[in-house]
Amino acid sequence: MRRSNLPAELTRFVGRSGERAELAALLAESRLVTVLGVGGVGKTRLVLKAAATAQKRSADEVRLAELAPLRDPALVEHALAEALGLTDHTLRPPSEVLAEHLSGRRLLLVLDGFEHLVETVAPLVGALLAAAPGLTVLAAGRRPLRLPGEAVLRLAPMAEEDALALLADRAARSGAPAVAADGAARELCRRLDRIPLALELAAGRLPLLSVEQLLARLDDRFRLLGDGGPGVLPRHRTLRTAIGWSHELCTPGERLLWARLSVFAGSFDLEAAEYVCGGSGLAPEEVLDLLGGLLAQSLVVREDTAAGPGYRMLDTVSAYGAEWLAALGDTERLRRRHRDWYTGLATWCELEWFSPRQAEVAARTEAALPNLRAALDLSLELPEDAHLAQHLAGTLWFAWVGCGRLSEGRHWLDRALALESGHEEARLKALWVLGYVAILQGDAAAAVAALHTCRERARAVENPLAEAYATHRMGCLALLTDDFPRAEELLGRALEGYRELGELNSNVLMARVELAMARAFRGDLDGAVAICREVREVCEERGERWSRAYALYVLAYAAWTRGALARARELLVECLAVDHLFRDLVGVVLAVELLALVTVDEGDPVEAAVLQGAALAAWDAVGVRSFGSGSFEGPRVLCAGRAVEALGAAGYEEAFLLGRGLPLDEAVERALAGGRAAGRAPAAPRPFRTARRPVVPGTRKPAGSPTAAGGETAG
Numbered sequence: 001m002r003r004s005n006l007p008a009e010l011t012r013f014v015g016r017s018g019e020r021a022e023l024a025a026l027l028a029e030s031r032l033v034t035v036l037g038v039g040g041v042g043k044t045r046l047v048l049k050a051a052a053t054a055q056k057r058s059a060d061e062v063r064l065a066e067l068a069p070l071r072d073p074a075l076v077e078h079a080l081a082e083a084l085g086l087t088d089h090t091l092r093p094p095s096e097v098l099a100e101h102l103s104g105r106r107l108l109l110v111l112d113g114f115e116h117l118v119e120t121v122a123p124l125v126g127a128l129l130a131a132a133p134g135l136t137v138l139a140a141g142r143r144p145l146r147l148p149g150e151a152v153l154r155l156a157p158m159a160e161e162d163a164l165a166l167l168a169d170r171a172a173r174s175g176a177p178a179v180a181a182d183g184a185a186r187e188l189c190r191r192l193d194r195i196p197l198a199l200e201l202a203a204g205r206l207p208l209l210s211v212e213q214l215l216a217r218l219d220d221r222f223r224l225l226g227d228g229g230p231g232v233l234p235r236h237r238t239l240r241t242a243i244g245w246s247h248e249l250c251t252p253g254e255r256l257l258w259a260r261l262s263v264f265a266g267s268f269d270l271e272a273a274e275y276v277c278g279g280s281g282l283a284p285e286e287v288l289d290l291l292g293g294l295l296a297q298s299l300v301v302r303e304d305t306a307a308g309p310g311y312r313m314l315d316t317v318s319a320y321g322a323e324w325l326a327a328l329g330d331t332e333r334l335r336r337r338h339r340d341w342y343t344g345l346a347t348w349c350e351l352e353w354f355s356p357r358q359a360e361v362a363a364r365t366e367a368a369l370p371n372l373r374a375a376l377d378l379s380l381e382l383p384e385d386a387h388l389a390q391h392l393a394g395t396l397w398f399a400w401v402g403c404g405r406l407s408e409g410r411h412w413l414d415r416a417l418a419l420e421s422g423h424e425e426a427r428l429k430a431l432w433v434l435g436y437v438a439i440l441q442g443d444a445a446a447a448v449a450a451l452h453t454c455r456e457r458a459r460a461v462e463n464p465l466a467e468a469y470a471t472h473r474m475g476c477l478a479l480l481t482d483d484f485p486r487a488e489e490l491l492g493r494a495l496e497g498y499r500e501l502g503e504l505n506s507n508v509l510m511a512r513v514e515l516a517m518a519r520a521f522r523g524d525l526d527g528a529v530a531i532c533r534e535v536r537e538v539c540e541e542r543g544e545r546w547s548r549a550y551a552l553y554v555l556a557y558a559a560w561t562r563g564a565l566a567r568a569r570e571l572l573v574e575c576l577a578v579d580h581l582f583r584d585l586v587g588v589v590l591a592v593e594l595l596a597l598v599t600v601d602e603g604d605p606v607e608a609a610v611l612q613g614a615a616l617a618a619w620d621a622v623g624v625r626s627f628g629s630g631s632f633e634g635p636r637v638l639c640a641g642r643a644v645e646a647l648g649a650a651g652y653e654e655a656f657l658l659g660r661g662l663p664l665d666e667a668v669e670r671a672l673a674g675g676r677a678a679g680r681a682p683a684a685p686r687p688f689r690t691a692r693r694p695v696v697p698g699t700r701k702p703a704g705s706p707t708a709a710g711g712e713t714a715g
Helices: 017-029 043-057 073-083 094-102 115-131 160-173 183-191 196-203 211-225 234-249 252-261 270-277 284-296 315-327 331-352 358-381 383-395 397-402 406-417 424-440 444-460 464-480 484-501 506-521 525-542 546-561 565-581 585-601 605-622 630-660 664-673
Strands: 032-036 061-066 107-112 135-141 151-154 301-305 308-312
Touching: 017 032, 017 043, 017 151, 032 043, 043 061, 043 107, 043 135, 061 073, 073 094, 073 115, 073 406, 094 115, 107 115, 115 135, 160 183, 160 196, 183 211, 196 234, 211 234, 234 315, 252 270, 252 284, 252 315, 270 284, 270 331, 315 331, 331 358, 331 383, 331 397, 358 383, 358 397, 358 406, 383 406, 383 424, 397 406, 397 424, 406 424, 424 444, 424 464, 444 464, 464 484, 464 506, 484 506, 506 525, 506 546, 525 546, 546 565, 546 585, 565 585, 565 664, 585 605, 585 630, 585 664, 605 630, 605 664
Parallel strands: 032 135, 032 151, 061 107, 107 135
Antiparallel strands: 301 308
16 A cells, blocks of 8 residues: 655755754754745645655555645645545535544645745644644745644755765766866856756756856856846745746747746646647747757756656746746636636546546546636636536536545535526536536535425436436435435436436436445346346447446345355455546445445454444544434344344454554555455355335345355346
8 A cells, every 4th residue: 555645756855964963853843843934945745755764664644745836825725635645525514524534544745835835734734733743744936834843944055065966966867977076067056046956957058158157158148137136035036036047048949938837836748738828939849859859957846746657847837838828918818728628628537538548548537626716716716607517516426426536526516506507508517517426425415405496407408417427326315314216216317318318427327336335225126137248348448447336236235135245245346446447435435334244144253343343433533423324224234133143242342443543545445455364164045134224125035045046146
């Protein structure tokens, strides 16, 4: 399991031995350490190096949250949850969820680029430190958090020998002749105030210019700019001058691309750069070579993302480019092109979600999330763009639901729907997606309101597709409240609408699976199996995995009911692996609970109790346990009864608490690995017994029968 999300180092870390030792000492003494310094002085590299070193020396988890791309303070908590790999579907405040998640863990949390959000970040960090004794926070920024117990390391420019070593290392990496440790190189380092970013920019020029030529040009630049005006700190002036000088040495095309790249938040890929930055004096086919030029000069850096290699412009460099873009009067046009690209990307991802590329879609969405947020922010700025916000927030349903980001999805959907767009199609989609999200969050009132509004408006404007989606989600809500006749009626009506309209995608397949669940829970096991086999066939034809996982869950339920425990386990392991891949917490917890029941019937009550404890912890993040449904609660109740019967109350509680304390990733790994070996002969399956009703599939023999009453094994 990954204990860290720190990025890999792409260049060698040079120098700073004294600062590294001082920072390590501060981290040993304080739970909150902030590294302060001007832009480009090397704060980020130092804290990442310190965090990586700390992680190697201990088994503690290390997580990085990059806050620089955020503009909306309301997204800080979501960004921390994302960095922690935390999935929570409840309506609880995210700060409460974060505190609970961290309370029992030993973890080093690295916060980078928080200064523009300090009014939000500081109280949140204070609350998390108070709630989680095992939490240490290492922050990098241009201002302190000003919290009690905060230890501050003010990062000065590099020592001269370190600066010289950095210049030589980066020059060699760029293919320049070796840099001698002579007077000219030392003077260059001094003139650049030994600021790492300035040195990196200078090294990028050494393949073309000698140190002496570069120093002469830099001297001219400093004399030209003078003091930089009142109130400008010397090192700010030095860095700004170095960046400005580097800007002047760029070709006109490179300068134009630099300015336009400033609209990206976080990383971007080549295709995005070509679309957003191309045109109006810069042909798209020129972007690759110009980007290579900026990369060679260290103005753009390469980085690894969830979707593969990408590019990023450092914040200080990007801010300089943004000023030039504003001076050109082109900011709004570029921001709109940026939004158009990421809206198009979201549309492509929605279509490709129903394809063999689901895992790629999930990865690309994760990598693009900062830019998708920027696109949503822009769409919410002006009333006339409200329909674009509604369209984008609705189109990203697969990211909110399928990839475990319900809380953030709710944030954007609520904001978008608070505006009157005048575009019914976009509003209707956002409404049914909001209803879907609210159902999974356990917010039935909001779900009913959104879905009722969607259905009535869809009928009024004659939009049968939106009506089918609203009806589908109403059927889903009926399923989760154990109203199976109503669920079958609504889901059947929605499926008929989908068929008439030729709609086929992951949502449609989920409607079929939900219909199968309703039939299974009221006893029509054969009907449920038939539906899920059809769904599985379609999924295999299309390469769809997410809906298929839910179909496998129903087939596993049927296999367990018929006594085919090995087959049930096989189906659940496959189901769980897919749900965990996509961070679908609802699918994960359902699979783990049913797997616990299979495990106890295989003769291992201890492992079953461990899985039950892990499932309960997951339910806390989902929201209402078992959705408040007696039928979905059935596996838990039955498994607990059998495990207590075998182990006694004390033995069951001990194993249960072990599972309760497992991080979700560890619990899933344990479940996928099969836990412990079975300790006794398999027990005969028995029907679910719940407080609401017994769930006894009609195809089974009476309770206690070791085999199914004829028919093919489910799955």
